Amino acid sequence: MERVHPVSVPSKVLFKKVRRIVPPMLERFHKGQLGRVAVIGGCADYTGAPYFSSMASARLGCDMSHVICESSAATVIKSYSPNLMVHPLLPSSNSVSDPNSIDAPALASPIIAMLSRLHTIVIGPGLGRDGVTLKVVTEVMKEARSRSIPFILDADGLLLVTEDPDLVKGYKECILTPNVNEFGRLAKALGIDVPSQTQLAIAQDGDKISQETEACEKLSKALGGVTIIQKGRHDVISNGVTSIISDTPGGLKRSGGQGDTLTGALGTLMAWRVAYHNGLWDSGEQDHSKEAQTKEEVQAELESEMKMSPTTTLLLVAWAGSAITRECSRRAFNAKGRSMQASDLTDEVHESFLTLIGEPEGSKVHL
Numbered sequence: 001m002e003r004v005h006p007v008s009v010p011s012k013v014l015f016k017k018v019r020r021i022v023p024p025m026l027e028r029f030h031k032g033q034l035g036r037v038a039v040i041g042g043c044a045d046y047t048g049a050p051y052f053s054s055m056a057s058a059r060l061g062c063d064m065s066h067v068i069c070e071s072s073a074a075t076v077i078k079s080y081s082p083n084l085m086v087h088p089l090l091p092s093s094n095s096v097s098d099p100n101s102i103d104a105p106a107l108a109s110p111i112i113a114m115l116s117r118l119h120t121i122v123i124g125p126g127l128g129r130d131g132v133t134l135k136v137v138t139e140v141m142k143e144a145r146s147r148s149i150p151f152i153l154d155a156d157g158l159l160l161v162t163e164d165p166d167l168v169k170g171y172k173e174c175i176l177t178p179n180v181n182e183f184g185r186l187a188k189a190l191g192i193d194v195p196s197q198t199q200l201a202i203a204q205d206g207d208k209i210s211q212e213t214e215a216c217e218k219l220s221k222a223l224g225g226v227t228i229i230q231k232g233r234h235d236v237i238s239n240g241v242t243s244i245i246s247d248t249p250g251g252l253k254r255s256g257g258q259g260d261t262l263t264g265a266l267g268t269l270m271a272w273r274v275a276y277h278n279g280l281w282d283s284g285e286q287d288h289s290k291e292a293q294t295k296e297e298v299q300a301e302l303e304s305e306m307k308m309s310p311t312t313t314l315l316l317v318a319w320a321g322s323a324i325t326r327e328c329s330r331r332a333f334n335a336k337g338r339s340m341q342a343s344d345l346t347d348e349v350h351e352s353f354l355t356l357i358g359e360p361e362g363s364k365v366h367l
């Protein structure tokens with residue numbers, strides 16, 4: 001029998017708050033209202049990453065899960081699952097006549113035409129570093145930002161920020177998910193001094209967490225308050241003002257692709273957050289118009305029954321996505337040990353959600 005790791009009291013409080021963002025399952029909802037998420041990524045060399053991300057999004061509960069990829073990857077990704085909607089719209093150097101002279105906005109227009117149908121986009125899983133592809137994705141990011149469409153960035157999506165931080169600077173509707181190396185490159189690009197891995201290795205646990213949190217806060221502030229999930233032994237989440245440590249136990253295997261479960265989970269949670277703020281269902285909360293700006297104001301929202309502000313819900317989404325992914329990893333590792341692969345996390349998404357968060361009141365999950 002699997003040993004269930006106890007959830008700390010502070011984490012129970014946060015999970016209870018996250019549950020308020022989760023739409024109940026109601027008969028009156030129609031297709032698409034509980035999440036339309038698109039993963040932008042997937043090239044000839046990397047077809048697994050967008051699949052793992054989009055399937056995590058689907059397994060967590062979004063209604064419609066899309067993959068927007070390069071044409072050479074489309075058939076392969078389609079063969080992985082008929083549940084995904086796969087669109088071969090990403091151009092690359094192989095699909096244009098002159099890679100050195102392109103009209104990036106024109107090439108991006110078929111993808112931009114899809115944005116009005118989406119709640120959230122995930123950019124980066126399996127994206128690759130083709131110059132034409134990256135220029136087109138840059139145009140998509142600019143347009144998504146102009147329309148206030150939330151997005152999550154990982155892998156080579158973060159490379160775009162490293163090369164041009166202004167793409168996300170000051171945009172509060174996005175989450176960056178760097179690992180240790182990606183975090184270091186971002187910090188260097190922005191001139192942020194962060195502790196080296198050698199320094200962190202010799203630090204005591206308390207000091208290590210403090211140093212990592214300070215570094216994450218610095219990077220977030222340098223990017224104008226963008227929310228960052230700094231992945232590691234524990235995940236540090238910060239918007240430059242408020243920081244949360246995600247320490248839900250994970251597995252001991254560091255197989256490639258686990259971060260794709262995180263981005264997919266975040267995609268669905270971000271879509272649910274949109275529904276929450278748009279009043280898709282009656283949450284029974286007392287509304288208020290003041291946006292939380294300080295640590296104290298965020299804490300007050302977490303301790304009350306008032307309707308939460310976008311700042312608070314974004315932090316909760318980041319924390320919940322991290323916790324679900326870590327729980328998936330723990331469960332998969334307990335089942336498979338050192339043979340665990342990224343695909344094993346996909347099978348654990350739903351049970352991890354039920355264990356940590358659970359269905360909100362009013363859900364009709366049994367008819």
